Amino acid sequence: MQKYQLSLFIFQNDLRVKDNLALQAASDNSEKLICCYCFDQSLTRYGRYGIASLGKHRLNFLMDSLESLRAELEKRGQQLLILRGSFEKEVTRAISELGADAVFVSEQQGVYERRHLDLVKKRFPFLSLFETPNNTLFSEDELPFLLTDLPTTFSQFRKQVEPLKDSYLLTDIKSLAPTPKNFKAAPARLSKSSTTHQMYRGGELAALSHLKNYFSEDYASDYKQTRNALDDFQSSTKFSPWLALGCMSARQVMSALRSYEQQHEANESTYWISFELLWREFFFWYAKKHGAKLFAFKGLSTKSPKTSFYPERFQKWCSGNTPFPIVNACMKQLNATGYMSNRGRQLVASCFVHELGLDWRYGAAYFEHQLIDYDVSSNWGNWQYLAGVGADPRGHRRFNLEKQTAQYDPEGEFIKRWGGNIKTLPIDSVDAADWPVKHDEN
Numbered sequence: 001m002q003k004y005q006l007s008l009f010i011f012q013n014d015l016r017v018k019d020n021l022a023l024q025a026a027s028d029n030s031e032k033l034i035c036c037y038c039f040d041q042s043l044t045r046y047g048r049y050g051i052a053s054l055g056k057h058r059l060n061f062l063m064d065s066l067e068s069l070r071a072e073l074e075k076r077g078q079q080l081l082i083l084r085g086s087f088e089k090e091v092t093r094a095i096s097e098l099g100a101d102a103v104f105v106s107e108q109q110g111v112y113e114r115r116h117l118d119l120v121k122k123r124f125p126f127l128s129l130f131e132t133p134n135n136t137l138f139s140e141d142e143l144p145f146l147l148t149d150l151p152t153t154f155s156q157f158r159k160q161v162e163p164l165k166d167s168y169l170l171t172d173i174k175s176l177a178p179t180p181k182n183f184k185a186a187p188a189r190l191s192k193s194s195t196t197h198q199m200y201r202g203g204e205l206a207a208l209s210h211l212k213n214y215f216s217e218d219y220a221s222d223y224k225q226t227r228n229a230l231d232d233f234q235s236s237t238k239f240s241p242w243l244a245l246g247c248m249s250a251r252q253v254m255s256a257l258r259s260y261e262q263q264h265e266a267n268e269s270t271y272w273i274s275f276e277l278l279w280r281e282f283f284f285w286y287a288k289k290h291g292a293k294l295f296a297f298k299g300l301s302t303k304s305p306k307t308s309f310y311p312e313r314f315q316k317w318c319s320g321n322t323p324f325p326i327v328n329a330c331m332k333q334l335n336a337t338g339y340m341s342n343r344g345r346q347l348v349a350s351c352f353v354h355e356l357g358l359d360w361r362y363g364a365a366y367f368e369h370q371l372i373d374y375d376v377s378s379n380w381g382n383w384q385y386l387a388g389v390g391a392d393p394r395g396h397r398r399f400n401l402e403k404q405t406a407q408y409d410p411e412g413e414f415i416k417r418w419g420g421n422i423k424t425l426p427i428d429s430v431d432a433a434d435w436p437v438k439h440d441e442n
């Protein structure tokens with residue numbers, strides 16, 4: 001292929017240099033290259049559900065990841081241009097002003113991210129636009145079915161993809177195509193929120209160091225027994241924040257897992273890590289297939305759930321002020337750290353839908369705001385699943401919160417640590433039986 005004179009590489013949820021197949025494609029096929037990231041400030045403002053998409057934990061993790069990316073690019077003779085504003089407007093302007101003749105990106109699963117690219121394509125019909133599969137273990141071509149025939153349940157999906165491949169060829173980019181002469185990316189003015197204590201540091205270096213540390217101990221050998229713990233850093237892998245922003249790839253994780261299995265042992269626990277990574281994979285393809293239905297109240301179902309939006313209940317759930325101590329503790333943990341265990345997420349989501357009767361989309365939007373590992377497909381896909389309107393819609397997935405508390409926090413330590421045991425008033429300060437409210441009684 002003849003090289004493009006000047007290409008633009010747009011980083012999205014692939015903030016790494018190693019094993020970045022899309023960046024590699026851009027560099028190999030371009031004489032000159034400009035690497036950029038578009039920071040959409042509207043994500044920090046109130047969105048559709050009255051909540052900003054990008055909360056302070058996410059923002060800090062993202063800023064660290066961009067700093068780390070810039071350093072990795074500089075080591076390879078490149079720079080990072082930060083565009084600020086809406087993707088559509090800023091990317092279009094950059095293509096015009098820089099005179100790029102090709103754009104390279106990683107394949108996206110989210111419908112809105114895909115729409116952005118469609119708009120760029122429409123605006124520049126003669127521009128070459130390359131999307132490289134980069135965030136999943138398998139590319140769409142490798143799947144043993146067409147995306148339109150994606151299995152409706154995770155089990156069917158897993159059985160079909162599990163035998164596909166077992167080893168992953170990882171790439172390391174030692175040098176990159178240069179920027180045009182005299183190009184100088186202006187220093188970015190992106191600041192972190194100072195009002196948060198950061199548990200996790202974003203970026204490729206931190207990701208690879210965590211990956212190495214995790215597999216240098218024997219945590220993976222007990223993963224299946226420990227993964228449901230509510231609050232212990234080593235109980236599950238904690239790979240999700242870095243996977244979500246693409247500071248490391250799922251292929252790198254699988255390769256590290258396979259090496260561990262060869263050098264130490266392969267058991268049910270190590271298998272279960274790959275099993276969970278397939279959930280991530282499943283939701284990626286699920287989001288790509290179902291597009292805007294991922295955000296619809298009905299999801300894939302034909303009937304709307306019998307839930308609604310009650311501001312007071314929602315606010316109490318968000319702040320961890322419900323009649324359910326385990327839910328309160330999990331929500332306070334999320335608010336303080338930007339992370340919650342998988343078990344915790346299942347419990348608070350079940351409470352949200354089944355105990356509080358709330359519209360699941362508000363819960364998903366709150367998670368989007370808070371979670372440092374926020375990933376469009378895993379988040380909205382899991383919420384749909386729990387609300388009974390998504391993959392495998394076998395009615396309600398309702399957790400008995402008392403039983404779950406007895407099982408996962410028998411001594412009440414977790415609840416105590418996060419202050420879940422608070423004296424709460426009834427979930428509704430006014431309920432239907434109180435109507436009409438007589439003001440002279442107050």
Ligand SMILES: Cc1cc2nc3c(=O)[nH]c(=O)nc-3n(C[C@H](O)[C@H](O)[C@H](O)COP(=O)(O)OP(=O)(O)OC[C@H]3O[C@@H](n4cnc5c(N)ncnc54)[C@H](O)[C@@H]3O)c2cc1C
Binds near residue numbers: 244273340374
């Ligand atoms: C309501 C709800 C919302 C969620 N939102 C997100 C989200 O926005 N981003 C996200 O990455 N995960 C999400 N999950 C899935 C899961 O809770 C997290 O991936 C997991 O808790 C991350 O911790 P870990 O890396 O230690 O996971 P581990 O247990 O160590 O699992 C290893 C990896 O497998 C993947 N994985 C595990 N469970 C799931 C799952 N159920 N669905 C998809 N991938 C999975 C993740 O990439 C994870 O890092 C959500 C789950 C629920 C129930």
